[in-house]
Amino acid sequence: xxxxxxxxxxxxxxxxxxxxxxxxxxxxxxxxxxxxxxxxxxxxxxxxxxxxxxxxxxxxxxxxxxxxxxxxxxxxxxxxxxxxxxxxxxxxxxxxxxxxxxxxxxxxxxxxxxxxxxxxxxxxxxxxxxxxxxxxxxxxxxxxxxxxxxxxxxxxxxxxxxxxxxxxxxxxxxxxxxxxxxxxxxxxxxxxxxxxxxxxxxxxxxxxxxxxxxxxxxxxxxxxxxxxxxxxxxxxxxxxxxxxxxxxxxxxxxxxxxxxxxxxxxxxxxxxxxxxxxxxxxxxxxxxxxxxxxxxxxxxxxxxxxxxxxxxxxxxxxxxxxxxxxxxxxxxxxxxxxxxxxxxxxxxxxxxxxxxxxxxxxxxxxxxxxxxxxxxxxxxxxxxxxxxxxxxxxxxxxxxxxxxxxxxxxxxxxxxxxxxxxxxxxxxxxxxxx
Amino acid sequence: xxxxxxxxxxxxxxxxxxxxxxxxxxxxxxxxxxxxxxxxxxxxxxxxxxxxxxxxxxxxxxxxxxxxxxxxxxxxxxxxxxxxxxxxxxxxxxxxxxxxxxxxxxxxxxxxxxxxxxxxxxxxxxxxxxxxxxxxxxxxxxxxxxxxxxxxxxxxxxxxxxxxxxxxxxxxxxxxxxxxxxxxxxxx
Numbered sequence: 001x002x003x004x005x006x007x008x009x010x011x012x013x014x015x016x017x018x019x020x021x022x023x024x025x026x027x028x029x030x031x032x033x034x035x036x037x038x039x040x041x042x043x044x045x046x047x048x049x050x051x052x053x054x055x056x057x058x059x060x061x062x063x064x065x066x067x068x069x070x071x072x073x074x075x076x077x078x079x080x081x082x083x084x085x086x087x088x089x090x091x092x093x094x095x096x097x098x099x100x101x102x103x104x105x106x107x108x109x110x111x112x113x114x115x116x117x118x119x120x121x122x123x124x125x126x127x128x129x130x131x132x133x134x135x136x137x138x139x140x141x142x143x144x145x146x147x148x149x150x151x152x153x154x155x156x157x158x159x160x161x162x163x164x165x166x167x168x169x170x171x172x173x174x175x176x177x178x179x180x181x182x183x184x185x186x187x188x189x190x191x192x193x194x195x196x197x198x199x200x201x202x203x204x205x206x207x208x209x210x211x212x213x214x215x216x217x218x219x220x221x222x223x224x225x226x227x228x229x230x231x232x233x234x235x236x237x238x239x240x241x242x243x244x245x246x247x248x249x250x251x252x253x254x255x256x257x258x259x260x261x262x263x264x265x266x267x268x269x270x271x272x273x274x275x276x277x278x279x280x281x282x283x284x285x286x287x288x289x290x291x292x293x294x295x296x297x298x299x300x301x302x303x304x305x306x307x308x309x310x311x312x313x314x315x316x317x318x319x320x321x322x323x324x325x326x327x328x329x330x331x332x333x334x335x336x337x338x339x340x341x342x343x344x345x346x347x348x349x350x351x352x353x354x355x356x357x358x359x360x361x362x363x364x365x366x367x368x369x370x371x372x373x374x375x376x377x378x379x380x381x382x383x384x385x386x387x388x389x390x391x392x393x394x395x396x397x398x399x400x401x402x403x404x405x406x407x408x409x410x411x412x413x414x415x416x417x418x419x420x421x422x423x424x425x426x427x428x429x430x431x432x433x434x
Numbered sequence: 435x436x437x438x439x440x441x442x443x444x445x446x447x448x449x450x451x452x453x454x455x456x457x458x459x460x461x462x463x464x465x466x467x468x469x470x471x472x473x474x475x476x477x478x479x480x481x482x483x484x485x486x487x488x489x490x491x492x493x494x495x496x497x498x499x500x501x502x503x504x505x506x507x508x509x510x511x512x513x514x515x516x517x518x519x520x521x522x523x524x525x526x527x528x529x530x531x532x533x534x535x536x537x538x539x540x541x542x543x544x545x546x547x548x549x550x551x552x553x554x555x556x557x558x559x560x561x562x563x564x565x566x567x568x569x570x571x572x573x574x575x576x577x578x579x580x581x582x583x584x585x586x587x588x589x590x591x592x593x594x595x596x597x598x599x600x601x602x603x604x605x606x607x608x609x610x611x612x613x614x615x616x617x618x619x620x621x622x
Contacts (some may be wrong), residue, residue, distance in 0.1 A: 052575040199597035222593075243566060265570070265573075287563065303560070353559060358559055406489075
């Protein structure tokens with residue numbers, strides 16, 4: 001069985017060779033914590049199978065919370081605590097230091113050891129030894145990033161998570177191919193879970209991270225599907241007259257909020273996934289679309305142009321449907337759409353249109369303060385990391401669709417660029433384990 | 435390792451899904467073969483020319499009008515099948531109204547003909563809102579055609595939002611071309 005799977009991998013890898021994401025840093029680092037991550041020592045034959053230290057440094061940099069020292073600025077290359085001369089690291093201006101080793105234990109079996117130090121006191125803050133296989137060394141590196149991040153910020157890291165997105169590539173026959181992809185949060189390990197000749201949009205993760213809901217035009221018009229990420233098995237859940245779109249999972253994973261225009265114009269509904277039963281939430285002749293479930297399950301965000309221009313509204317929902325009137329949340333800018341909640345429910349991120357530009361905004365629901373995270377002009381589809389520290393979104397650079405990640409304070413920006421195609425519609429996964 | 439195995443399964447399923455149930459738009463360009471006519475074909479062409487002369491004479495008797503369906507007449511107003519819109523608007527402008535009035539009259543006179551109204555938007559803003567906006571534009575055209583005498587059951591509405599641009603640049607002139615409703619007659 002394993003041999004067959006390996007063969008499939010090869011075949012697919014050949015087909016997907018041009019579809020690799022590369023990463024570039026596009027934003028500044030002021031105010032980030034200075035840290036040093038020394039490249040991990042490789043103890044085994046041949047070249048190192050994975051640059052674990054480099055992956056950790058890239059993760060920490062992407063978060064915006066850390067400014068890792070460039071590799072050529074490292075004053076020394078220690079690999080374990082006894083080798084560290086803290087004086088030199090204080091001189092380099094860093095507050096924390098990560099050192100480690102990657103050891104081959106047997107064929108395809110590794111051990112990763114790392115230590116995190118406070119440079120001022122010379123104390124070890126944490127240290128682990130982690131067993132790994134050839135296929136999951138990158139994942140182990142992301143787990144180390146999560147441990148370091150949590151130790152130093154007090155917040156859970158979100159490096160060991162995934163993103164879903166849609167890629168569009170022009171085939172040799174001149175026709176577009178749309179692919180629904182899943183990758184690690186840093187854009188590596190891309191896996192295609194659906195290919196279509198017709199547009200795909202709006203992927204949404206189930207709360208357990210095991211399923212994706214999305215919209216497909218494969219029949220010539222929109223339908224909503226739910227697909228298991230692990231098995232590829234899928235089923236169509238919405239195929240009503242008119243538009244079927246914008247799926248969002250309830251926090252318990254049992255319901256989907258979605259948009260349907262079966263009653264004449266686009267309205268928000270909640271569907272019980274088991275029975276297919278639909279409860280209508282909005283009633284308005286304007287456009288109501290893009291529902292997003294609050295983390296506590298008690299309300300939905302949605303986009304509506306009932307006030308003349310698209311703005312974001314919130315409506316409380318119970319078992320029997322809407323409770324009370326929708327409340328308008330956005331007032332700055334002429335266009336606010338595709339709102340989605342932060343994991344703590346205290347902020348929302350959205351497409352914020354003002355002065356002819358469409359950028360990514362984060363609105364603090366408590367204070368009403370709006371922060372614009374980006375400086376581009378055609379931004380779309382923002383989605384919070386499951387720890388609320390970063391937002392991933394799509395934008396256009398030199399005529400191509402790319403994904404970017406911004407820290408929620410707007411300080412750090414990083415670009416995940418697909419070679420030879422457009423990338424769009426990113427959605428950040430929930431935490432895969434508790 | 436368990437997780438890795440799951441990924442392998444995912445990738446395996448791709449092969450199965452890659453060719454499952456995906457429909458395709460009819461090809462827009464048909465390859466044309468160029469070669470010299472054979473003796474048989476030359477004879478056939480000569481015969482056709484004779485026939486064409488006869489047809490020409492017949493058309494002259496009818497006052498020189500185009501003999502086929504008005505939908506196939508390149509000089510007919512009906513050859514224009516696209517209505518354009520302002521940003522975030524579904525209001526039909528005066529030039530659009532003139533064009534739609536001609537189509538409505540044709541549809542009223544030809545109740546067996548049906549047309550799909552495809553609503554499209556430019557790329558700005560969010561995709562799902564644009565999907566809704568495209569539908570609103572198509573419905574706006576549908577409403578106007580019905581007011582002008584077309585039958586409701588002759589008209590079908592579908593929205594593609596911003597997914598099928600005709601101009602792929604990222605500037606105002608491209609956006610203006612993409613904010614549109616296309617009238618797609620079945621069979622033409």
